[in-house]
Each structure stands twice: as structure tokens, then as C-alpha cells.
Amino acid sequence: MSKKVKYYYDTENLAYHKIKPQKRKKVGYALLFLIASALFGFLCFVVLMNTPYFETPKDKIQAREIDNMKIRYSILNKKIENIEQVAADLEERDNNLYRIYFNSAPISNEKRRGIIDIERYKELEGYNNSDLVINTSKKVDGISKALAFQSKSLDEILKLAKAKDKLLSAVPAIQPVKNEDLRHMASGFGYRTDPFTKAKKMHEGMDFTAKTGTPIYATGDGVVKKADNSLSGYGNHIEISHGFGYLTLYAHLSKYKVRPGQRVKRGDIIGYVGSTGRSQAPHLHYEVHKDGKVVNPINFYYGNISAAEYVAISKIANQENQSLD
CATH class of the missing domain: 1.10.8 (Helicase, Ruva Protein; domain 3)
Structure with missing residues (x-):
């Protein structure tokens, strides 16, 4: 098949002339075609790279690592x-x-x-x-x-x-005098008849009658605050500060076995029963203070007495009898 020849009409000479193709234009068209083909191929590659249907080995490794x-x-x-x-x-x-x-x-x-x-x-x-x-x-x-x-x-x-x-x-948790050393408990906490004036007044502790010289025991761990006769009516007495707001007082002692500042343990002998101060007979007057207020000592006897003994002591303590001091 012969190559097509193109002509153009010359109006001045009224004749047809043969069109001779220029080599530059041919080369330009060829380059343009190549560039367009390359751009199209690149775009197709980018699209394929961003679709899940085309994965490189590296992409597969990364996908497994992510999973x-x-x-x-x-x-x-x-x-x-x-x-x-x-x-x-x-x-x-x-x-x-x-x-x-x-x-x-x-x-x-x-x-x-x-x-x-x-x-x-x-x-x-x-x-x-x-x-x-x-x-x-x-x-x-x-x-x-x-x-x-x-x-x-x-x-x-x-x-x-x-x-x-x-x-x-x-916490003061035991009796200050052992049961076997007691004659009896003379008076409890509350309003009692004063042995001297015969009028009723607040008795701020408990009285335990025992022979002179009967050992008195610290009812809880603490530090001896006083061991003297500075309080009127109490005679020779001891005060123990137990911390946590607790203080105990032991009055009418015949003699001391501790000194102020000494640390004591529950059950240590601190002194001996007597009848010093405002007292009618040998006994121990015992008080418990919590946060500066007197409280009933009977509420603290859980360390060395049975339930039956507690009931018996409680019954005696609640009788409105005469105190010994």
C-alpha cells in the first residue's frame, strides 16, 4: 500500500502542490506520544499501588507485622x-x-x-x-x-x-488489784454517799478493798506521770499516761514502786494498797480518764476477768452504797 500524499491548492498560480512533511514535527509528535504514555503509565502505577489488589512483598511483611x-x-x-x-x-x-x-x-x-x-x-x-x-x-x-x-x-x-x-x-484493760487479793469491791462509779459528810456526790472511780501492802498493777502500758501526794484527799497516788487520750489514777497507796518518767507495762507492780489521804480503810481508789474526762473503769475490765466475774463486779459497782473516800 502506497503512502498517502497530501496536496494543497495555490490560489495565485491556480495549481495543486504536493505537501512535504517536516521532520521536526514528526519528532515532536513522537516525543509527545512517549511523554503522554509514560505519564499515563505512572498514574496507573500509583493507582495500583494504593489499591489492596496490588501488594509488594514489603507491603505483605508490613501487613503481617501490623496484624x-x-x-x-x-x-x-x-x-x-x-x-x-x-x-x-x-x-x-x-x-x-x-x-x-x-x-x-x-x-x-x-x-x-x-x-x-x-x-x-x-x-x-x-x-x-x-x-x-x-x-x-x-x-x-x-x-x-x-x-x-x-x-x-x-x-x-x-x-x-x-x-x-x-x-x-x-488501753487500761485489767483490774488494778487481783481478784484473789480482794476482800470485796466497796464502791463503784457514780453518785455515792460520802463517808465523811454523808451527802451524795459523784464518785469518779472504783474502790477495791484489800489489806495494806497488797500489790497494785498498772492496767496498761504507759509512762508514770505522777507518784506523789500533790492531789488533796488522794493521799499517795500515781498517775500513768497511756497515750491515745488515756490516763489512769491509783490513790491512797501505802508506798510506791515507780517514779515519774518511768515506763511501765500492763501487769507491772507500781505500788501497794494503803489508807493515806481522805480514806476510811485500806483500799485502792482507781480512776480511768479518756480525753480529759472520767469514765467508768468497769468498761475496761476485759483483760483478766471472765464474763461471770464481770457480771458480778458490775452488779456490786452499780449499788448505791457508801464510798471509802
Whole structure:
């Protein structure tokens, strides 16, 4: 097939002339075609690269790593949930068992976990799985703060437990005179007849009758505050400060066995029964003070008497008889 020849009409000479093609235009058209083909091919490549139907080996490796990461984060979140449950159980016992037992106020969840600083997670934003990573990081930070706070709380509980031991040792919990040494209990706490004026007045302690020289025992751990006869009517007397607001007084002693400033333990002999001061017969006048106020000593005899003995002493103590001082 012969190549087509193109002609043009010359109006001046009234004749047809043959059109001779220019080589430059041919080359230009060829280059333009090549550039357009290359651009089209590049666009197709970009489109294919961004579709899930075309993956390079590197893309497949990255996809597997992302899937593995998601699985590991899922396992991590389950472990965190288990730890959170254990921490919640600890917090529950801390607030509703330990702190109630030691008479301490419970701690709120807000105080345990503190305030979360949202700004610290800014660097984790902008990625495909940012929500997963940020939420997991928040959980880890929250449980870390809770466990750190719980550790401090348990240290506080330990201190409270040690203080509780001291409190239990300090509370005046026994009779100051042993039952086998008693003749009888002459008078209890409350309004009684004064042996000298015969008028009724408040008797702020309990009277235990016993022979002169009968040992008197400290009813709780403490420090001897006084061992003298400075209080009118009490004769030779001892005051012991037990701490926690407790103070005990032992009056009408024949002699002392302790001195001011000396530490004593519950059950230590501190002096001996006598009849010094305003007293009608050998006996021990015993008082218990709590936070500066006198209280009925019978409420504290749980350390060395049985229930039957307590009932018997309580019955005698409540009789409106005459006191011995």
C-alpha cells in the first residue's frame, strides 16, 4: 500500500502542490506520544499501588507485622484487665476492711489514679492504629499509678497496724488489784454517799478493798506521770499516761514502786494498797480518764476477768452504797 500524499491548492498560480512533511514535527509528535504514555503509565502505577489488589512483598511483611501488633496489643489489654481486677479487689479490701478496722477514712478512686495528662499522648496521634496504642497506654499508666498509690496505702496500713498494737497495749484493760487479793469491791462509779459528810456526790472511780501492802498493777502500758501526794484527799497516788487520750489514777497507796518518767507495762507492780489521804480503810481508789474526762473503769475490765466475774463486779459497782473516800 502506497503512502498517502497530501496536496494543497495555490490560489495565485491556480495549481495543486504536493505537501512535504517536516521532520521536526514528526519528532515532536513522537516525543509527545512517549511523554503522554509514560505519564499515563505512572498514574496507573500509583493507582495500583494504593489499591489492596496490588501488594509488594514489603507491603505483605508490613501487613503481617501490623496484624501481629494488633494481636499482641489485644493480649496485653486482657492482661491489663486482669491486673485492674486484682487492683480493684485490693482497693476494695483496703477501703472496706483494713481502713474500717483501723478507723481510717477510705480513699477515692480519683485520688488513687490521679489526673491523666492528655498532652503526653499527642506524639502517638496521627497513625492508623493510634486509638489502640493511646487507649492501651492510658490503661497502663492508670494501673501503674493505682498500684503505686496502693503500695503507699499498704505502708500506711502497716503503720496503723503497729499503732493499733500500741493502742491495744495502752488501753487500761485489767483490774488494778487481783481478784484473789480482794476482800470485796466497796464502791463503784457514780453518785455515792460520802463517808465523811454523808451527802451524795459523784464518785469518779472504783474502790477495791484489800489489806495494806497488797500489790497494785498498772492496767496498761504507759509512762508514770505522777507518784506523789500533790492531789488533796488522794493521799499517795500515781498517775500513768497511756497515750491515745488515756490516763489512769491509783490513790491512797501505802508506798510506791515507780517514779515519774518511768515506763511501765500492763501487769507491772507500781505500788501497794494503803489508807493515806481522805480514806476510811485500806483500799485502792482507781480512776480511768479518756480525753480529759472520767469514765467508768468497769468498761475496761476485759483483760483478766471472765464474763461471770464481770457480771458480778458490775452488779456490786452499780449499788448505791457508801464510798471509802
